[in-house]
Amino acid sequence: MKIVTLKQLVSMSLFALAVVLLPATSFAELPVPSHITPPVGEHVGEDVPQPIEFPHNRHVKDMKINCMYCHTYARRSKVAGIPPTSKCMGCHKMIATEKPRIQKLTEYWEKGESPRWKKVHDVPDYVHFTHEKHIKKFVFDADFPVEDVQQVCGLCHGEVREMTVAEKKKPLNMGFCQRCHEANGGPGDCWKCHK
Amino acid sequence: MSLKNILENFSYYRRDAEAGGHHEYEHRFAMAIDLDICTGCNACSTACYAENNLPVVGKERFEAGQAMHWLRVERYWDEIEGDYPEQGAKMIPMMCQQCGAATCEPVCPVAATYHTPDGLNAQVYNRCIGSRYCSNNCPFRVRYFNFWSYYEDSWPEPLRMQLNPDLSVRDKGVMEKCTFCIQRIRNAKDKSQREERPLVDGDIITACAQACPTDAIVFGDTMDPESRVSKAWAKHQIHRGPVTAKKQKADEEIRGYRVFDELNVDPSVMYLERVRDTEV
């Protein structure tokens, strides 16, 4: 049963508006996986200073490390999780130890403390969002190549490979979620996402 | 387009409870509570406080009738002539009955309460504007309203650390009620999906049922004919849906009953009558 409704009219017009208003970006954007109708919406993030200025671009673009290598809980839990310090140290005991950021990290490790990261991507406390299910649906169940997972992640997290510390690029509000759920057949039941 | 939608699916949109509803239920969670072995010990209620972030309101607010016990163990005395209540007291754990044709749902002005495909009576806290009509229209009076910002003084540090992150802590102005531990249902479903198997009886257990020292509370899915609760419902001749002649109990002496069944709200909680040895 295909339902095209007022709501979709609205979202279509919003989409059109967004397309018109979007500044023409010249750099190569992440391709959108063909099996997903991407969520629509943009957000101008703030600069959030982190205890260690983690360079996502270096790890993702240059080193070609998969998102889920570090954010390993994403496919197993509702939270993607900040990688445990042991994971960082796994490489950085050897690699780039002379760099100030790494030295700072080593300092933390030796003190037995975790850096206190600032949260950038967040949903309200009354929202139940689970990474696991989204990755299952859009990556594993869709037989999408896992090495390209950043295309899926990017739909909500923006082009992380271009950032150093993470920046919020999508509004992540209910309209954003709702439009995507409708377009991709996600659940429409309130209690699926609200707790 | 909307017009087309309405016209094409009109009959679908017009199905009501008697016609099986517009819902394709995935589950219909229900309970069977045996009042014969319910001792009234209050473990269920405390477990509910622990599981569902229920605030402790304190003496003054309790006195004002603003307590938040989603599950309360009601105690009634017999209306007896004699000197003593020789058959003891009557205890009944009373929580949201998750009615199939709930009276609270249609009166909410903002649709903050509705029926889920799991057969539950959902309350979406962040949609609620606090008109409190739902509670007024609940014959069981099991909806609780956040009359104050309870969270401010219910959990002084470090009590706050006990709060269950799987569900919201509610601020003032919001209605809330028993959810049949939706967070446990959600987790169990996630787990079964993760393990790629269907949900089976026993995967989900509500906090009250788990705590109950006598296992008087049985929780399960009535759509699963093999579940303990289905069997209990069948054994006690209680059927889903409003009571009609067809659905009446064949043997009136069988213990199962639903409170206020005569109001046709189709509660999801079946109680089993208390038994007393009248010969002693």
Next chain:
Amino acid sequence: MSVKVNRRKFLKMLGWGGAGTALAGCDMPTTVTLEEGKEEVVSYLMPEEYVIPGIGVWYASTCTQCEAGCGLHGRVREGRVLKLEGSPDSPINHGNTCMMGQSGVQSHYNPDRITAPMMRKGGNLQAISWEDAMAELSKRVGPSSGVDGKRVGMVTGTISGHQSVLVSELLGQLGSKNHYVHEQINTSVWRTVCRDMLGDETPKLNFDKARVVLSFGADFMGVWGSPVHNMGEYAKFRKGAERGTLVQIEPKMTMTGANADLWLPANPGTEGALALGIANFIIDRGWNLVDVPARIRGTLKQYDLVTVEKVTGIEAEKIKRIASLLSERSPSLVLAGASVENQENGYDSVAAIMLLNLIMGNVGNTIGATAKFAEASMQAKQGGTKDLLLLAKALSDKKLDVLLTYNTNPVFTAPDVLQVQAGLANVGFKVAFSMFPDETTLSADLVLPIHSGMEDWGTHVAAYQPEGAVMGFQQPLMEPIHKDTRGFGDIMLSLLKLRGSDFAKFDDYYSYIQTSLLNMPSSIVTSTGSKEETWNGILQNGIVKTKGTTTPLVPKLVDVRYKPAANNSEYPMHLVPSARLGMWDGRHANIPWIQEAPDQIAKVVWGSWAELHPKKAAELGVKNGDYVRVTSASGSVETQVYVHKGIHPDAIAVPVGQGHEEYGRYAKGRGVNPLKILNPIMEKRTGELATYATRVKVTSVHKTGRLVKMGGSEVQVGRKFVRTISSSVFQRTEKEV
């Protein structure tokens, strides 16, 4: 990973924002501003494989909320323990919990916990460092202190397992024999009678085999024995092939009484006469299954129906019915609890009651032997109120120089006349090992804050072992919340080390119990697999199953020298200091969930009340919410009245647990403590404090208020919330299908 690695490291808490912790779900205004970079996320340092943020992990442990020793599973997420459930592996609670077990987390996270050691300086307790505290302790009880070991005392609650070993070791090292085990809520008299008449203090009670349970004041589902276990057994008793019948005889309806098929209040203190009357009637009719010697027969003869009716106030017809019930539906189980035990004639009454078990052939049938933990030093040391009296005497006689207190609160539970508080002044140095600033703790000179049951290691051997001898294993569910608390075991170990001993080889309590458990002789456990496997098994199950020793029961009839309590015209009423599941003896008064949870019978919350029969209330001209003064020869309390029919007209029940003068914000200054006005009457044979023997007079103080209780109407007004059918119908419709 090596077994030796301290597991606590991995339980480090994640930050609040760690993984979607929900707080204040619906803040105003509704347009939720999710400002970026306002919340913190803290990652694990080095997680275990199975620890995943956002998913709870269950750890097994043992409940420390009362002495029953139920197995627990604690749900831990992001390093915080969130919820406790019963462990299905535990033979005691079979996966169930009571409200006290559920509230374990609130005891652990309690905002009023002591967070640093305190020392009395110039009359006030002041925070000091652990080094100073331990130095002080060493100065007072260490080898160089010159303390006379005989003048050192220790008061604890029921204690078992390795803790008990350490305590005994310490006292032994000091040469002290003054270990007072004080439990306000106890079954001491019953245990003594069981020992005398059955040869086993804690026989196994097979509720499931009984067709009738006749309980004289034993609130076995509430505060008698092992309540969660008993409730599970009760369910079996009701759900068996034939639904069992419960008859409860007690002056004030307890939760067990509320579930009885027949509830009767005999005149308080005359339950023994009733039991003898029943026995006499049974023997008269020749229904007894075991013969009775002539001398006992002779005693029984005095208890003919007319006399018994007169003494007990129970109609002869009812006595006959109970007697015939016992004979028709044998086997039965006859129990005696607080309201019978804690009378002046407690022992004799219980013995009379036990006589019924003996003559009805219940011994070996519904009453069986239990397995005992093979290592005697680790068995539970059970207490009662006798030790409280002894302690009070020692205090007033100035026999103690040093007093250590742990896990008990005698200052709160002792009647005023015993002058425990004043007596403590006679003790030179008092050390309290405590989580909470309760009355006893605040009377101490040195207060050592200890870990909660969710932060510490430990072992517990329950006194009542229904299915084989098991040891409950307690492991920390999370890092200590407060950095300045220590484990009781650790402190004991360091005290022991002061004098140098075998214990010097253990770094800490953890390594002590680990070594001890892994090296248990094969006479106690059959070990299979490597030590690592064994240890992991213990961690996983939270239970150590051992080979217990079982000695068969030896029934022995004793002479019953029963004498009913005398009347007292000045103080005509009987004071019932009732206890309930939840509040227990008052130790849980600072748990908000327990305070907010209504009393099972009166449904009153957050305070004290006095239960009165409507007849008496009418005589006094009081109604619900009015204040009355309850005066005994030793003092008086004033509280609000709750009127209901579930109480003997000559009794007034004031619940125990409230009336704390200290403790935390939830307990302090709330309600009244009926224990304070008890007269110092001893049970004649056992020397226990006869807590139910105090006579009082009740007067209205002509003040009224609103009784804060749950529930509007006391009756269903014909609405059929709880419907009742008769057992015979039930039997027909459900049991015979």
Next chain:
Amino acid sequence: MSNHRLLAMFKDFDDAFEVVDKIKGKALSSVEIDDVTMMSPIEHPDIDEKLGDRPSNIAYFTLMGAIFGVTFGFFFLAAAQASFLVQPQGGKPVIALPTNFVLMYEMLIFFAVWTTVITFLGMSGLLSRRGTLYSEKLTVDEIGLVVEVSDGDLESVKSFFKENRALEIREEKV
């Protein structure tokens, strides 16, 4: 072609009506009865009779508004209900007719009232510029008669006025 506009003020309706009758009766070449406008502090019941049939079509618009309201009401509600997926409530259908009838009824009245008022503002020439021929006495107790005349009939109309005790006559060129 009428190029003059005359205003005459009268003490009472009867005087004014006589003038109207005269204008009707004399059949002046340039003055039709439709050129006569009567201004009064109150509405005289006979005014229609005297000035002839001058229709007011507000009711048609009201009807339109009502019909629009009721149809829009139904489809708006039904569309909203059918697109709002969380509608299963209390065992009631998604498109619940009894409730929609209630709301349609309200919307009928709402739209009808507003169309009526808006049409009234338009049709009665409110919110438009007032001519200069106006006297404040019109809102006290005098009756005004405005006649549009051409040069030829100007004097005869004036004389009618005077004959009928006109209190004041004003004149303006168009």
Next chain:
Amino acid sequence: MSQVIQDKVIDEKLEWSRINADVIASMQSPRRAYWVALAVCIAMLFCAVAAEIYQYKYGMGSAGLNNPHMWDMYIATFVFWIGMSHAGTLLSAILHIIHAQWRKPIYRFAEAMTTFSLMTAGIFPMIHLGRVWNLYWVLPYVSDRGIWPNFRSPLVWDAFAISTYLSSSALFLFIGMIPDMAILRDHTTGWRKKFYGILCLGWRGDDRQWRNFRRTYMLLACFLIPLAISVHSIVSSDFAMSIMPGWHITTFPPYFVAGALYSGCAAIMTLFVALRYFFRMEEYMTLNIMEKTCKLTFAIAMVWTYLNLIEFAATWYGHNIYDKELLIDKATGPYAAVFWTMIFCGMVVPFTLCFQKLRRHMPSMLVVSILLNLGMYVERWMIVAPTLAMSHQPHQWDVLWGTVIQWAIVFGSFGWFGLLFLIFVKLFPCVSMYEVKELCFHLKHEIEEEEHEKQHAAKAKAGATAGGGASPAGNPGLEGA
């Protein structure tokens, strides 16, 4: 004296210019009592505002509401004000349609009362909301979240009905005032002249305007009557659509409408007395009008009494145990005093209106009308509170008398209403000048006509007497027998 003259509600010989002058003067210089009343109203409003700020900050618990009593006096007061709003419609629309001329001097303030009591009523659901800052969720607006209000909820019907009624009755009031605005434009000076110049929308009083005006006014009146009835039926649906005993009653819609008209009429009587005094309106708001209002009120009171008794009877005979027990509890339980106050004020007090002497005695009427209003207020409370106090679930039975906060807000709502009303009557003529003129005009004609007829009849009689004893209509034979 003839019937017309005896019943005449106003002196037809009033100079039209004097009508203008009197009304304008009244607006400009009321008695001192007016200012006192204004000050009292502001003080009352202040109480409510302070209470509301507290409640907004700390939550609904400060109103003392609790689990069974999720609604209490706020909703009762809401219903009360909604009810009061019906009088304006009744007097103005219904009496307009049936051409009852006597409404003309008093309908203006009745209509204003409608609008302002609606504005007061409309505030109450907001005050009562737990999260009032989300009130707009009740409105049907297109949102990208794809969510709508729940059209099934009687509260949403309320929102629709009240906004329709408020806008319609405000328009009705405004349209009816246009000719008066023109009068004020022409006869005031300064800011008032400019103000009324804008509001009269360029009214000249020509025949086209009058014709359309009459048509529009009639159409609006026709719509307003069913609207008013629907509004109060919908308010009754808040209760009748529920499942609760004492609420789920079929006769509720007509009962509510009757109650509404009743309380509205009582309020008109109160305001009649007050305005008559404040603005020295003795010549316009005559005792004859008061008498008619009283008679109307009495009639409606009897309708309400009847429906109320019917409700009791239906409950009694319906034999639904929950309903029946509740009814018994109302009469004998904790709310008995309130219940019997309602019965006394609503059913017994109106009989005072049967006495002409009392009807013409203004102080008595003030007291009576306030008693009637009190009766109507407690009637609403008796609808809301006992059901909540003693519903299906005996475990949750509770009696609530409200806290200071709740009382202050309820009390203050009278201040708010009074303030709005007093400002209105100061700014706008509370007596419709043009319609009083019409009234005088018609009255004069009727009297003339009557006198004419009388003279005619006298002449005819004289003629007949002169013509001899023959009586054309009589039957002398029979009469003689």
